[in-house]
Amino acid sequence: MNFRFGQKSLFSTSSRQNNALRALVYHKNGNPAEVMRAQTFEPLGKPGPSQVRVKLLLSPINPADINVIEGVYPDAPILRSDLVPKAGASSSLGYDREKPVFVGGNEAIGVVTDAGTAVQEFKAGDRVIFDKSQLGAWATYQNLEAAQLAKVDEDISDVAAATMRINPPTALLMLRSFTTLQPGDWIIQNGANSAVGQAVIQIAAALGVNTINLVRNRPDINNLMIRLHALGATRVLTYNELADKAMKQEVKKWTNGKSIKLGLNCVGGKDTTTMTGYLGKDAHLVSYGAMSKSPISLPTSYFIFKNLTCHGYWQSKWYNDHSKADRLGVYAEIMDLIRQKKVSYAARVTEP
Amino acid sequence: MNFRFGQKSLFSTSSRQNNALRALVYHKNGNPAEVMRAQTFEPLGKPGPSQVRVKLLLSPINPADINVIEGVYPDAPILRSDLVPKAGASSSLGYDREKPVFVGGNEAIGVVTDAGTAVQEFKAGDRVIFDKSQLGAWATYQNLEAAQLAKVDEDISDVAAATMRINPPTALLMLRSFTTLQPGDWIIQNGANSAVGQAVIQIAAALGVNTINLVRNRPDINNLMIRLHALGATRVLTYNELADKAMKQEVKKWTNGKSIKLGLNCVGGKDTTTMTGYLGKDAHLVSYGAMSKSPISLPTSYFIFKNLTCHGYWQSKWYNDHSKADRLGVYAEIMDLIRQKKVSYAARVTEP
Numbered sequence: 001m002n003f004r005f006g007q008k009s010l011f012s013t014s015s016r017q018n019n020a021l022r023a024l025v026y027h028k029n030g031n032p033a034e035v036m037r038a039q040t041f042e043p044l045g046k047p048g049p050s051q052v053r054v055k056l057l058l059s060p061i062n063p064a065d066i067n068v069i070e071g072v073y074p075d076a077p078i079l080r081s082d083l084v085p086k087a088g089a090s091s092s093l094g095y096d097r098e099k100p101v102f103v104g105g106n107e108a109i110g111v112v113t114d115a116g117t118a119v120q121e122f123k124a125g126d127r128v129i130f131d132k133s134q135l136g137a138w139a140t141y142q143n144l145e146a147a148q149l150a151k152v153d154e155d156i157s158d159v160a161a162a163t164m165r166i167n168p169p170t171a172l173l174m175l176r177s178f179t180t181l182q183p184g185d186w187i188i189q190n191g192a193n194s195a196v197g198q199a200v201i202q203i204a205a206a207l208g209v210n211t212i213n214l215v216r217n218r219p220d221i222n223n224l225m226i227r228l229h230a231l232g233a234t235r236v237l238t239y240n241e242l243a244d245k246a247m248k249q250e251v252k253k254w255t256n257g258k259s260i261k262l263g264l265n266c267v268g269g270k271d272t273t274t275m276t277g278y279l280g281k282d283a284h285l286v287s288y289g290a291m292s293k294s295p296i297s298l299p300t301s302y303f304i305f306k307n308l309t310c311h312g313y314w315q316s317k318w319y320n321d322h323s324k325a326d327r328l329g330v331y332a333e334i335m336d337l338i339r340q341k342k343v344s345y346a347a348r349v350t351e352p
Numbered sequence: 353m354n355f356r357f358g359q360k361s362l363f364s365t366s367s368r369q370n371n372a373l374r375a376l377v378y379h380k381n382g383n384p385a386e387v388m389r390a391q392t393f394e395p396l397g398k399p400g401p402s403q404v405r406v407k408l409l410l411s412p413i414n415p416a417d418i419n420v421i422e423g424v425y426p427d428a429p430i431l432r433s434d435l436v437p438k439a440g441a442s443s444s445l446g447y448d449r450e451k452p453v454f455v456g457g458n459e460a461i462g463v464v465t466d467a468g469t470a471v472q473e474f475k476a477g478d479r480v481i482f483d484k485s486q487l488g489a490w491a492t493y494q495n496l497e498a499a500q501l502a503k504v505d506e507d508i509s510d511v512a513a514a515t516m517r518i519n520p521p522t523a524l525l526m527l528r529s530f531t532t533l534q535p536g537d538w539i540i541q542n543g544a545n546s547a548v549g550q551a552v553i554q555i556a557a558a559l560g561v562n563t564i565n566l567v568r569n570r571p572d573i574n575n576l577m578i579r580l581h582a583l584g585a586t587r588v589l590t591y592n593e594l595a596d597k598a599m600k601q602e603v604k605k606w607t608n609g610k611s612i613k614l615g616l617n618c619v620g621g622k623d624t625t626t627m628t629g630y631l632g633k634d635a636h637l638v639s640y641g642a643m644s645k646s647p648i649s650l651p652t653s654y655f656i657f658k659n660l661t662c663h664g665y666w667q668s669k670w671y672n673d674h675s676k677a678d679r680l681g682v683y684a685e686i687m688d689l690i691r692q693k694k695v696s697y698a699a700r701v702t703e704p
Binding site: 074265268273287288289290295296297298299300301302303304305306307308309310311312313314317 | 426617620625639640641642647648649650651652653654655656657658659660661662663664665666669
């Protein structure tokens, strides 16, 4: 089964073979189409005393998951020597059954089917997300340390929960960590149609913050604009429109001369230079992605005379740097936004 | 008279005409060689009740002073309509005696010759620096508000005092404002032979902080290296040496694998990209100049995965943003560093 959901593909990992373990695995980094294999492994033993068995329900594919497989991402899953290929199962396409493997995927919703004797916080039937990066989401089930999991409230759908750990917190925390935004303030972002970009639009709208949203021109640009406006976008512009010099005056009219305090960048390259030129004094440019693979190039005067500060944001680092209580606090906040329909993607779910 | 002092030219503004006002002035922005004029004005009246008359003793030429005259700097002196060209004085080179003028220069040491009736904090003979930007330093004397001045301690030489307001505080505050440096830590800077660069070397050495100092290659490079080492530089490298890939390993040996926490940039362009590649995780790149006039171009991964933060630093802004007490505190700190010979340029003073 294959789901399409917003910017992401989700695949259902439910299976008729409840006992055997199926997973999407790779031995070595490279082009996912070449190095990934779907493989059946011998059933795992019962979870250890501090572990729970999690049946994975839905897992998205985030762009970063591809980078992890390619080996161009600083995070990597642990090498799994505990998985034993099922006797007689196909070892097609050159897959070497003798070698340890990595299990792909970083984000998932699962349900607890069995808990170790020392586990108090989870029981069978609890729905959970991973509270640690790169545990291996693309599997039918996993035995995991209870400490590596967090509970999902009952009123949060599987589809919402499967994608709540990375993109919505990235949006929420970027809006909050670098500058103090008041209702009526303005921000600008590129890649506005990305999963994070859509969450930024929605959360900013919930805060009363105005957004200028940059997207690539495309044949169905009007539909995209309508969709982003429906999410709460104040303005949507293509990069071409932004580069037009007359646009500076136009934007000043929109903002009533108020300076734009925050820029969010997931693209890089010359369009990001242009976008940064729209920021006001003492503004912050936060980069969380690099879809163009081009560097960020900025005149020095932006730093010295406009007092621009440039930061990076990486949700994995935020989780690593914060306590369990802080992490659970963010999950609770995101679940609250989902519950209030303040974060709700225009889901494009494709079922087979 | 003309003084050369470190990176700067200083000219003595003493004059035999103690009564008339001589100043370097311009009507309009442009190439200093074309728009600047030395002009004699009618003597100024007595200082007002809250004013003092300051006889200017020495004024440096900072690179930014040239940018102010060119009109490419965000700071500008006020237009002076109070200056009346002296009757009969030459109006050579097309200078228009009827138009208001700007007086050039931003930094100076002067001596109080006369104080208004309401002035309590200064008396004749007190040596002072400007406590406000762009008051017009290139004049024989000025009547200035007492509130715009700060006293210089008696044991600070004229030469040291004339250049204490801009460059040494820039060095001190950049070292302190963005990260906490401990003895044994490492920083890297380009333009290390600039006035700020030399102050950075000296203040860092006083703090026990190691410096890697980047300079352009030149015929007398060995002499420059010896001079910077004598100031306290830990290492000096040319940009060519830095760009050599083997240098990364060499620098790791110097730092014993310790990560470089702060980069100071007054150049921009590709050498700054290379320099930034030497910074460790969670480092800060601070730009305070742009001698190459090229932008700063950095891979997005530096921001996201190395958690680099890029800032600008502008001493004029720092002064504007801080209280009189804070400003006096910084002057006192710099005078203390001068007194302890921790900030002492290798002065190249040229007298006629």
